[in-house]
Amino acid sequence: MADHRKMWQSLGLDLASHDQLMDVLPISYGSVYMNQENRPEGMEYFDFVVSEVHGQRIQELQDHKAAGGKVVGAFCVYVPEEIVRAAGGIQVGLCSGVEIGTAQAEKVLPRNICPLIKSFMGFKLGKVCPYFESSDMVVGETTCDGKKKAFEILNDYVPVYVMETPQMKREKDKALWLSEVQDFLATLEEYTGNKVTAESLRQAIKETNDKRRSLLRLNKLRLQDPAPISGKDCLLIEQISMYDDVPRFTAQVNALCDELEVRVKGGRGVAEAGGPRLILSGTPMALPNWKVPHVIETSGAVIVGEEMCTGLRYFENLVPEDGETVEQMVEAIAARYLDINCACFTPNESRMEKIVSLTREMKAHGVINCTLAFCDPYLVEANRVAKRLKEHNIPLLDLETDYGQEDTAQIKTRIEAFLEMLANR
């Protein structure tokens, strides 16, 4: 890794704590990713992105800021990135999948709170995240109670703009959400000093859709048997999609897909044909949370899809590209985002339908519903997921975990038992 210490220092990072983080990442990445056999060559780019996750990409954000641009940090796939882009900004994901700054976070948060929330607070208070420190504006949302209240506290340390996400999807909720997206656009225009025009918004919609299309292409190719790429690699790409430069990322995913098409034609895969195929559903798995996927794929199964926000929920729906005015395009954006099946909505029937239809389409043998500890929306909704899958005779394994490694052996035992049960069906 190139030496970026001066940049980290200028961002105000706590270098000693940051060093600890940077020391651990390559080790865990090496053991999870670099030991895979028969990996596509196109993964080299994504390995490079991880090796430079606090380096080159941060330098790019600094260059963008030096040229007068703004960086917008976000925590949820409900924040419409097309609008940030159309206003000349760069949006980056701030959720993290690692335990860090826990002692600092627990000074302002209860101990028993979702690890994702504790982690982003720990990253901010521990001054170890250059994405946080590069963000001119941080956008929160009122999805779950934990996040909603944590944003009030986070606002003591960095200005947080909060979008009100409705909890239902009736006509009046759609109207509320549309007005929130319109307000967001006005706020971005004021903040960046750039007017969002029909042209800039059309281009932003197209580029963001291109990114989604490349991910959809990848997700179609991985469904082949044998799978030409591991689920772990797909998850990594989905995690990187929240940070990377959009056109470059899209081009790299498409180049990888070209390679995968050749693999598919030649019947070349990363696992043997006919093995167990699973869908992973539940709470997002932010970088570098690879614990459960790693256990699944080192136990002999392949993950063929993620019904998650670090997965299909992020890219399955496109924004229609036929809007002519800014108003029409904003309406199309609001409608597209309100289609995301977050468990914060009630009822969330479309998520149940989606898990069943995905299992059929992906020819999956079962579902692993993996929820972060203390995440009430997804933990409670696990009951609805189980009920629906039982009605359709789809095998399910429910897991509740956090960012620690202590439960890895226990999770492995449960996954192996689940795979054995699938083999005996």
Ligand code: BJ8
């Ligand atoms: S659209 S899933 S990205 S809110 S895990 S913080 S829900 S207590 S992350 Fe999410 Fe947007 Fe929904 Fe997706 Fe709360 Fe649960 Fe924690 Fe969560």
